[in-house]
Each structure stands twice: as structure tokens, then as C-alpha cells.
Amino acid sequence: MSTAEHVREIETAWRGGTSGRDAYVVQSWRRCLDEYRLDPAVNCEAVILPEGRLKEHRQQAEELIVIARSGLERLYGHVSGQNYVLLLTNRQGIAVEYFGDPRQTHELRKAGLYLGADWAEARAGTCAVGACIATGEALTIHQTDHFDMTHTPLSCTAAPIYDTTGELSAVLDISLLSSPREKISQTLARHLVTATARRIELANLMAQTRRQWVLRFALSPEFLDVDPEGAVAIDNAGRIAGMTHAAARMLAQSAELDWRRPELVLGKPVSHFLNLTVDDLPSLTRARPTQERVLSARNGQLLFAHAIEPPPGTRIRAPSPAIPVALREFGGGVPGIDTLLEKATRLARTALPVCLHGETGTGKEFLARAIHAASGLEGPFVAVNCAAIPEALAEAELFGHAPGAFTGAAPKGRKGLVETANRGTLFLDEIGDMPLLLQTRLLRVLAEQEVLPLGGTQPRQVRVRVISASHRDLATLVAEGRFREDLYYRLHAAALTLPPLRERADFDWLVERLLARHSPSGRYLSIAPKAREALRAHRWPGNLRELDNAIATAAALCEGGEIGLVDLPERLAGGLAGSEAEQLRAALTGCGGNVSALARQLGVDRTTIHRRMRRMGLMRHS
Known part of the structure; x- marks a missing residue:
């Protein structure tokens, strides 16, 4: 392109004519004409500041130069051998740091790609550094994007560097003396310079x-x-x-x-x-x-x-929140559970989706209900077992259906479970078992906050807080293509992991709570030491659900106020039941086989002795 053609293009763009240039290029041309009164027909030769003035600029930018240097060295290492030059300029456009091939020093100085070069737009015209300072954006000024013909051989890409207060403090520029004709060739350069500027800002924030x-x-x-x-x-x-x-x-x-x-x-x-x-x-x-x-x-x-966190001595001590009554019912008094409940308390006050992880029976639905109760939401808690709904009916169950949407549909239509939970909490249990088609529909509901019933034409606005749960590793399901990654991140805003019962330090507290729940009206059950020992020794694959069932069964079977080993399910008593049978046999022998005497000795009703004898397979002594 000749100088005359270049000048005509700039004048045409200035008058509002069409141009294939990027908008920021045209805007810079207009600033050069209107604000700086520059003439595109007059060459703007490169200006290199004298040593004294450059020293002043470098001293003012010394702290940033030190922080940025490792990032600049790393970037220059990536582009080494490709004839790129790196310039770090201050907010005035003066190059205060420089990385380039020393074998090209003469050509680089002449082009202004050198330490001390002045790239302010008011002096150099349209250029990457000047346009970056003016717009605050990363950009490329490629060849004839430049305002005058002096710089048109160059391709320059620049990214802004901001200080911790949000003010522009420097510009990082990567340039070539000559480059391929197409501007798109510098896409990678823009990515590299932007990433390096981001890392410099982060290092500066950490230092400040x-x-x-x-x-x-x-x-x-x-x-x-x-x-x-x-x-x-x-x-x-x-x-x-x-x-x-x-x-x-x-x-x-x-x-x-x-x-x-x-x-x-x-x-x-x-x-x-x-x-x-x-x-x-x-x-x-x-x-x-x-x-x-x-x-x-x-x-x-x-x-x-x-x-x-800041260094010790400056650390913020975060006070523990007051745990609501609903959450205190889950457990407590031990560090691991208290930490879990403190997190649940904080999350309950937000609208964040929460994903609960844990083995089957660890109390995920109980905790979800407690979070809902602590949230203050006015709507209901609606639980959906994703593994239990037949796939053919799942869409209508979740999203509802319009009148006559399918054979057997309710004549007036029906509201789905998602809409039922409006202004409340939707609990999606076993979310990992949800079919992929429903995952897609659910993602749309969560993203758009509206639900379209099956066979309907008008979506309905819904606002629900979602808590999901799974005993399966959802990340593994995502990797296997069995669970949508975008839905995973939508549901996984916050996560809580419930420990298995065998790892809970508040096991005895849980046993006492369940004993109180299942005690007959008007009296309180206790548990014999050997029975408690058997409970502690069990591995509890069914976790809290299994423990609850075991104590409920023992409470129904026991006579008197104490649950003994023989009252527990056989899988729990194991060898301990055998030793207790031997002890009972010996005790009967010591009483001459007199059940009434043994009952008086033990302080229990004689029917209790008879019952235990029957359960242990002991024949009654005469």
C-alpha cells in the first residue's frame, strides 16, 4: 500500500466511510486526527529517550519491573527464536524494560522497539501501546493499522497491566519487525501477552x-x-x-x-x-x-x-456461626461433625446449589431437610428419588403435564415436582441415576428458572433452591459420559461430604438419640454394656439407616428398661451372643435352674429370663 492510498483510507474512515479495520483502529485514527492533530502523510520517527530521562521513568517503575521480570523472561523464553521483542511500558507509554535479540539492536532502535522508546499515541500515532492505554483493552495493531507509514512494517500486540486499585499502571507489548500479512497470525501472541499480564497482576497483588x-x-x-x-x-x-x-x-x-x-x-x-x-x-x-x-x-x-490466608498473627479468626436447632439434630460435639454443620449453616443462608456426598444411609436427606429448615425459605421441601421414578414417567413427574398431554394424563393437567418446590427446596436424591435426557431438561430449568410442562406451550416461572445427593462419584460419571458436565458444575456450587457411621466420633451420642426416639411412651431405654460393645464393633454398611433399624427392633423386642445383646439383630451380636448364652447357662446352674431366683438376683422379670433362654436356644432347667 502506498502512502497516498493509506492516507485516503484514514480520511475515508474519519468521514464515517466503511472500513474493514477493527473498530479500535478506526477510533485511534480519529483521535490522531481530531485530538493530536497528527498528519498521516508525515512520518513519525521513533523517539528513544536520553539516558537521564529513561532512568527517572525506570526508578518510578522499579517495583513493578522487579515483580514483572520473571514473567517477562518466561514469555520471552516461549517466543525465543521467532524474532519477537518484548516491551514493558509505563502508563505514559515509555518502554522501561526490554527483551530482544542483541544481534538486531540497530534495527530495533530504529523501529522504536527498544528500551526508552516513547509509544504514547499522541506522539507515535496509532500503535498497540498507545491504543491499549486509550482503551484499557488487549489488542493488536498490525502493519497498515498503524497511523503512518513509518510503522506499517510492524505487527504489535499489547495487553494492559492494572494495579491493585484498578488503575492502568503499565502495558506489555510483544512486537515483530516483520510478520505474515494476515492479522490473525498474531492471535497466539495476544493470548500469550494477555496471560503474562494477568500473572504479573496476580504477583503484584500478592506482594501488595x-x-x-x-x-x-x-x-x-x-x-x-x-x-x-x-x-x-x-x-x-x-x-x-x-x-x-x-x-x-x-x-x-x-x-x-x-x-x-x-x-x-x-x-x-x-x-x-x-x-x-x-x-x-x-x-x-x-x-x-x-x-x-x-x-x-x-x-x-x-x-x-x-x-x-494471611501469615500467623494477622489471620482473621472466623467466628463459628450459631448452629440452628434443625442442624443440631444431625449430630455434634466432635470437631468433624461440628465443622460440617458450621458449613451447612453458612450455606443454608445462601441460594447456592449444594451437593451432598456420602455412602447410602449416612443421612443425606435428613441433612437436606435440616438445611431447608435453616434457610428461612417460605416454600416447601420436595424430595425426589431420581432412582425410583420409572424413566417413562420421570419427565411428567418432574415437570408436570398439560391437559391431555398423553394417554392417562390428568384431565386438568398436573403440576410437576419442580414447580411444587417453587420458592422452596428441591432435593434430588441419587442424582447420578437420572437419565441423560432428563439431565438436559433439568439443566434448562435451572439455567432459565422456568419449567415447561409436558405437552405445554407456555413456560412457568419457578425459583427453587436445589440440593442434590449421590452415593456415587459424580465426577467419575462425568468422565464416563454418563452425567452432563455442565449440569455437574451447576449442581456442584458447594459440596458437603457426610462421613460414614463407622468414622463418626459422636457414635454414642447418636445411639442415645435413637434410644430416646424409640423408647416406649413414659419410660427411657438404656443399653447394656455388651450390647453397646456389639454396636461399636459392627461396620455399619447401611450407616445411620441400619443403626436406626437395629435400635428400633431391639426396643420392640426387649422387656424391661435395658436392651441386651440378645435383643439386637443376630448379625450384630455375633460371637458375643454365644458368650452371653454361656454366661446365662452358668448363672442358671448357680441358681439350681430356678428361673425365679435368677430373675430376683438380676433384678428383672422372670419372663425376661424365659425370653432370653428361648432366643439363645437354651432348654429350661427344671
Whole structure:
């Protein structure tokens, strides 16, 4: 392209004519003409600052240069041998750091791709650094995108670097003296420079906020701990004390604010933007698996999070929440269960979907009901066993049906279980057994907050809090293609794992609660030491459900106020029952076979002795 053709194109774009250029290129051309009074026919030669002035700029940017250097070295290593040049400029557009091939020093200085070069738009015209400073966005100025012919051989890609207050502090530029004709050839360069700028911002945030919590986040769990997309610093009062640019944009978007006004975010409570309080931060450290560290923004976006606590001595002590009565019924008094209930208490106050994990019978539905009771929701708790509904009827059961939708349909139609749970909690038990077709329908309901009955034409608005549960590993089902990945992350905003009964330190507390529940009216049952020993020794594959059934059965069989070993199911008594039989036989022998005498000696009714003899297969002594 000749100079005359280039000038005509710029003038045509300035007058509003059509152009195949990116909008940010045309806008820069107009700034060069209207604001800076530059002439595209006059070459803007590169300007390299003298040593004294460059030293001043470098001293002012010294802290950022130190933080950025390792990131720049890493990036330069990735593009080594491809003739790229790296420039780190300050917010005035002065190159304060430089990485390039020393064999090309003369050509690079002449082109302005050198330490001390001035790339301010007002002086150099349309260029990547200047346009990046003007827009605050990552972009590429490729060849004839440049304002005048001096720079048209170059292809330059730049990304902004923001400080912790949300203000533009620097620009990272990667350039070529010459490149392929197509602009799309620099797509990878833009990705690399943007990723490096993000890492520099994160390193700067960590350096500037050492005495505060830092919350890193990512959209994917796989990259959370290795390359997070953004981070915020949070002070003791739970307010935003600093942020990376990606975090600022995300927080602003969640509250429908303009990201170009960081003052609308900085200093505000983190709870204005995320479903999170300062008390929740300890639960998001690496003590929990990455997949479980999920939170949501106020606009519903789900994020995987990693909270980094400040050094000892500056640590925020998160007070334990008051556990509601409904949740206290689940257990307590031991650290593991108390931690579980504290998390459940905090989650109950949010609208976050919760996924409950645990073996069969560990009390997932009980805990789900308790979370609902503690939530304050006005709607009902609706439980759905996804494994128990016949697949042919599942769609109508969940989503309802219109009148006459199918043979046998209710004449007036019927509301589905999802709509029944409106303004309340929908509990999806054994969610891993839901057919894929229903998973797709459910995902749409959760995403759009509306349900379309089978055979219907008008969707109905619903607002439900979803709690799901499974004894199966949902992540494995996702990997096998048997569970939708997008639904998995939608349901898995927060996760609670219920321990198996054999690992619960509050086992005796649970036994006492169940004894109280199953005691006959007007009296309280106790349990004999050997019977309690048998309960403790059992592995409890059925967990709480099995324990409840065992005590309910023993309470019905026992005579008197104490459950003995013989009252327990045979699978629990095992060898202990045999030893008790020998003891009973010996006791009878000692009483001369007199059942009444033995009963008086033991302080029980003689019918109790007869019953135990029958259950142990002992013949009555005469």
C-alpha cells in the first residue's frame, strides 16, 4: 500500500466511510486526527529517550519491573527464536524494560522497539501501546493499522497491566519487525501477552497485600491452583482491598457496574458481589479438594475459589456461626461433625446449589431437610428419588403435564415436582441415576428458572433452591459420559461430604438419640454394656439407616428398661451372643435352674429370663 492510498483510507474512515479495520483502529485514527492533530502523510520517527530521562521513568517503575521480570523472561523464553521483542511500558507509554535479540539492536532502535522508546499515541500515532492505554483493552495493531507509514512494517500486540486499585499502571507489548500479512497470525501472541499480564497482576497483588486474605478464582477447577484467572484481596471487615483486572471486571459485571470505575468496587463488602462473607474464607483453603471450593457471583456465575490466608498473627479468626436447632439434630460435639454443620449453616443462608456426598444411609436427606429448615425459605421441601421414578414417567413427574398431554394424563393437567418446590427446596436424591435426557431438561430449568410442562406451550416461572445427593462419584460419571458436565458444575456450587457411621466420633451420642426416639411412651431405654460393645464393633454398611433399624427392633423386642445383646439383630451380636448364652447357662446352674431366683438376683422379670433362654436356644432347667 502506498502512502497516498493509506492516507485516503484514514480520511475515508474519519468521514464515517466503511472500513474493514477493527473498530479500535478506526477510533485511534480519529483521535490522531481530531485530538493530536497528527498528519498521516508525515512520518513519525521513533523517539528513544536520553539516558537521564529513561532512568527517572525506570526508578518510578522499579517495583513493578522487579515483580514483572520473571514473567517477562518466561514469555520471552516461549517466543525465543521467532524474532519477537518484548516491551514493558509505563502508563505514559515509555518502554522501561526490554527483551530482544542483541544481534538486531540497530534495527530495533530504529523501529522504536527498544528500551526508552516513547509509544504514547499522541506522539507515535496509532500503535498497540498507545491504543491499549486509550482503551484499557488487549489488542493488536498490525502493519497498515498503524497511523503512518513509518510503522506499517510492524505487527504489535499489547495487553494492559492494572494495579491493585484498578488503575492502568503499565502495558506489555510483544512486537515483530516483520510478520505474515494476515492479522490473525498474531492471535497466539495476544493470548500469550494477555496471560503474562494477568500473572504479573496476580504477583503484584500478592506482594501488595501480604497481611490480608487473597481469594483466587477460576472458571475451571483444573487451572485454579496453577493459573487462576483473577484474584481479590479482602480486609478484616470483608471489604475488597485490592484486585486484579479480571477480578475487577467480574465483580463489576456481577453487580451490573462499569468496570472502568474501580471506585465502585474497591472498599465495598465482598458480599455485594459474591455469595460469600469473610467468615467463609477458611472453608475455601487447600484443606478442601479443589472440586468442592465453589462459590457463585451475584449474577449466578459459578467460580472455583482458593483462599490464601494471611501469615500467623494477622489471620482473621472466623467466628463459628450459631448452629440452628434443625442442624443440631444431625449430630455434634466432635470437631468433624461440628465443622460440617458450621458449613451447612453458612450455606443454608445462601441460594447456592449444594451437593451432598456420602455412602447410602449416612443421612443425606435428613441433612437436606435440616438445611431447608435453616434457610428461612417460605416454600416447601420436595424430595425426589431420581432412582425410583420409572424413566417413562420421570419427565411428567418432574415437570408436570398439560391437559391431555398423553394417554392417562390428568384431565386438568398436573403440576410437576419442580414447580411444587417453587420458592422452596428441591432435593434430588441419587442424582447420578437420572437419565441423560432428563439431565438436559433439568439443566434448562435451572439455567432459565422456568419449567415447561409436558405437552405445554407456555413456560412457568419457578425459583427453587436445589440440593442434590449421590452415593456415587459424580465426577467419575462425568468422565464416563454418563452425567452432563455442565449440569455437574451447576449442581456442584458447594459440596458437603457426610462421613460414614463407622468414622463418626459422636457414635454414642447418636445411639442415645435413637434410644430416646424409640423408647416406649413414659419410660427411657438404656443399653447394656455388651450390647453397646456389639454396636461399636459392627461396620455399619447401611450407616445411620441400619443403626436406626437395629435400635428400633431391639426396643420392640426387649422387656424391661435395658436392651441386651440378645435383643439386637443376630448379625450384630455375633460371637458375643454365644458368650452371653454361656454366661446365662452358668448363672442358671448357680441358681439350681430356678428361673425365679435368677430373675430376683438380676433384678428383672422372670419372663425376661424365659425370653432370653428361648432366643439363645437354651432348654429350661427344671
